[in-house]
Amino acid sequence: MNMQATLSPRQKAAVIVRLLLEDEDVADLSQLSIDAQTLLAEEMAGMAVIDRQTRDAVISEFCDHLEAVGVIFPGDLDGTLTMLDGRLSHDSADRLRRIAAFSGRGDPWDRIAMLADEAIAHLAESEAVEIVALMLSKLPVERASRIFSGLQRDRARAVAQAMPMTADVSPPALNRIGLILLQAAEARPKPALPSPAADRMGAILNFATADLRDDMLAVLDQQDSDFAGGVRKAIFIFAQIPQRIQARDISRIMREMDQQVIVLALTTSAPEDAAAVDFILSNLPQRMADTLRDERDALEKPKAEDIDDAMTQIVAEIRRLETAGSLTLIPASEVGDGPEAAR
Template structure:
């Protein structure tokens, strides 16, 4: 049988997919990377086929394997895959420009890029676009992200968006795609700050390692000028006294492995009520033998200069921040009544 004349290329593809359907690994037959038109054509070909003899099947497999062996290099075939492949090799400006071009041309799935936008960008869209479009956007976002954005809206707009969501049930795929493109183009036109980190976090990081008296003096000055900004700075500050509220119990032993014992002893020797509470929290979440040894060493430590205590505590905080940056622990969110 001449395989080239008996089956078209689409039918050969259908044969390969049918064989892959017998595999237990669902990822092996995932067709979601194909666009809707290609998926439809493939399904139509499969619907029109019945029996394929063994000789034809083997010929299709051989041809498929020969084509694979002839491939020297492959490319993702879409912008999202290309940017992922290039990783950090492109500058952020270049990556943004490419995404903007793709958004304007309509290539790719706009909702995947919308879901990857930062919280501030999503809030800007939710605050400026029509409530109907915002309702569709929240319907397409993962529920935790949608809830986060929705909770940031003013109450009257949140009510309007919620009401508009009742009208999103019958929207067609093509209309949904166009709405995604409009939102993505709007997001691409948002100004991108030259410094990504919010000012509250930058000042908070600086004040983290400042002395306590300087930190309180600066915070007092900020509160006199802008209470909302000062509150944001306070919430971004993380000092030794915050350890019980911000560090999970299971992470304490991991942190202590990063701190030299003389530094740890000085850090644990703080005399304020907040510092002693943090010390007790640390000692309560390590082995009993280690805790007893540290208590004995603290008893023999003698008087320590408060500045030395503060410097040691800052070294502990630095170790925590480094572990956080490496993804080895996550700081718990501060509560509204937590004081810096």
């Protein structure tokens, strides 16, 4: 007797899955939801023998369904955003995830994991230690360790002591706590300008003349030494090339530059620029370095403003390559705060 007509949709699905289990390359059920995996396992547990005629009829019906399918949508917001990755603006995707989390259609902890370290650190300092312990438990270990290490020592002790309390938290409670943290993070005022003021001032002074830059830093030192220190860390100038550029990147940078610009920059006679000149020449192929030296020595004395402009162009090219991800500047914090950091 053909049993196919008496099987429920779930039982038919169980038949298909049972057949797929014979192929290890395709039998991956982990992408199903936990509820779907549970229902499937329960259905399979209640089934026994399926005759060959029923099996073939189920397979035929399944294939007919597949052929009739025109378009498949993910069925949830996370899958949809993954499908649209790169085609939605960051702000739009961020807003959709936030709405989904608050409406109960998304996991708030996924949204929390996407917060910047600065926002996570603020929550770790301001929320109850039991909640902070749960938050750190949900974060990847490396990131949780970084946030924990940044806490004040007394606060860190309290959070560590609260960690045993996280053992018996229920999934609904965990979801509610996630929403509380997400709401707290969203309630923080958003700065109108995304980058710190010191970084913006440093970016401006990057392309100022040395005299103007020195004058501005002297004024800032008198007015607000902490702010001036932040500006110095944000500035990257020609003289800092030996401290903040990897030797292996010099050839790549110089390949992008007009040779006459390089020659002009290498004519600088400022004592603070001498190390940068030597660093550039010593990390270029010998023939290219010799050619640049010869052209520099043969050049009539250029104007100071032309030399400054050439050095600024090299700095601008380095910044462009950094933005493009082609090279990484050594952080200013690893260089030091002395006057050589940004004259």
